[in-house]
Amino acid sequence: MKKEVLIFISNGYADWESGYISAELNKPESEYKVRTVSLTSDNVQSMGGFTVIPDYNIDNIPAQFEMLILIGGTSWKDNSAITPVIEKCIQDKIPIAAICDAATFLAEHGYLDHIPHTGNSLDYLKEYAPNYKGHVNFIEKQTVSSDDIITANGTASLEFTKEILKKLDVMPLEKVDGWYNFFKNGFYQE
Numbered sequence: 454m455k456k457e458v459l460i461f462i463s464n465g466y467a468d469w470e471s472g473y474i475s476a477e478l479n480k481p482e483s484e485y486k487v488r489t490v491s492l493t494s495d496n497v498q499s500m501g502g503f504t505v506i507p508d509y510n511i512d513n514i515p516a517q518f519e520m521l522i523l524i525g526g527t528s529w530k531d532n533s534a535i536t537p538v539i540e541k542c543i544q545d546k547i548p549i550a551a552i553c554d555a556a557t558f559l560a561e562h563g564y565l566d567h568i569p570h571t572g573n574s575l576d577y578l579k580e581y582a583p584n585y586k587g588h589v590n591f592i593e594k595q596t597v598s599s600d601d602i603i604t605a606n607g608t609a610s611l612e613f614t615k616e617i618l619k620k621l622d623v624m625p626l627e628k629v630d631g632w633y634n635f636f637k638n639g640f641y642q643e
Contacts, residue, residue, distance in 0.1 A: 456485050456519045458488070458520045459490045462524055465499070466525070468501045468503050468524075469610060470607070474487075474614040477632075478621075483623065489505055489508050490510065491507035491509075491510055494507060499526075522551075523555030525554040525555050539559075542601070548620055549564075549601060550603040551604055552613050554581075556606070558582075560578045561582035567590065568590060568602060572604060573606045574593075575588060575593075596609050611636055615632075
C-alpha cells in the first residue's frame with residue numbers, strides 16, 4: 454500500500470507550486486501517493502482556475518501520513534483552522550513543507566522563530582507576518598530544509614520539489630540532482 458503525502462489547498466492556491474512534486478510522487482513506481490486536504494469538503498478553486506474536490510477535510514485526515522505540504526496562494530489569512538494539523542505534524546515529527554505565503558503563515562504563527570528558514574523575503578515576512586520573531590534565522594536562499602520543516606519562496610517550485618524528494622528519499626540523491634538539473638536547464642540552453 455502506498456504512503457500518503459497530504460497537500461493542503463484552499464481557494465486561490467498557487468497550483469503551479471504543487472505541480473512538480475505531485476507528478477513525481479504520483480508516478481506508478483513511487484511508493485507515495487498524493488492526497489489533497491482542505492478546510493472543508495467543498496470544491497477548491499486554484500489561482501489558475503482548476504477546481505479540485507479535496508480528498509480529505511481537516512476533520513477526517515488519516516492518522517498516518519508521511520508529509521504535509523502547504524501550498525501558497527491568496528487565502529492564507531483565512532486558513533488558521535489548519536493549525537491543529539500543523540501541531541499534530543510537529544508533535545508526531547511528520548515533516549512539513551511550506552512554500553510562498555504558506556511559509557509566511559508559518560512565520561506568523563511562530564513555527565519559524567527558532568529554526569533556519571526562508572520565505573518570499575525577510576522584508577515580506579516582517580510586513581505580512583507581524584508576529585514573526587525569527588528574523589535572525591532567515592536565510593536568503595530559494596529553499597531551506599531544517600529538521601522537519603522545509604520552507605521555500607514563491608519562485609522556488611523546482612527547489613521546493615528537490616528538497617521534498619530528498620526528505621522523502623523518493624530516489625537516490627544523484628537522480629534527484631539529475632531531475633532538478635533537467636527541469637531547471639531543459640533540453641537546450643539559450
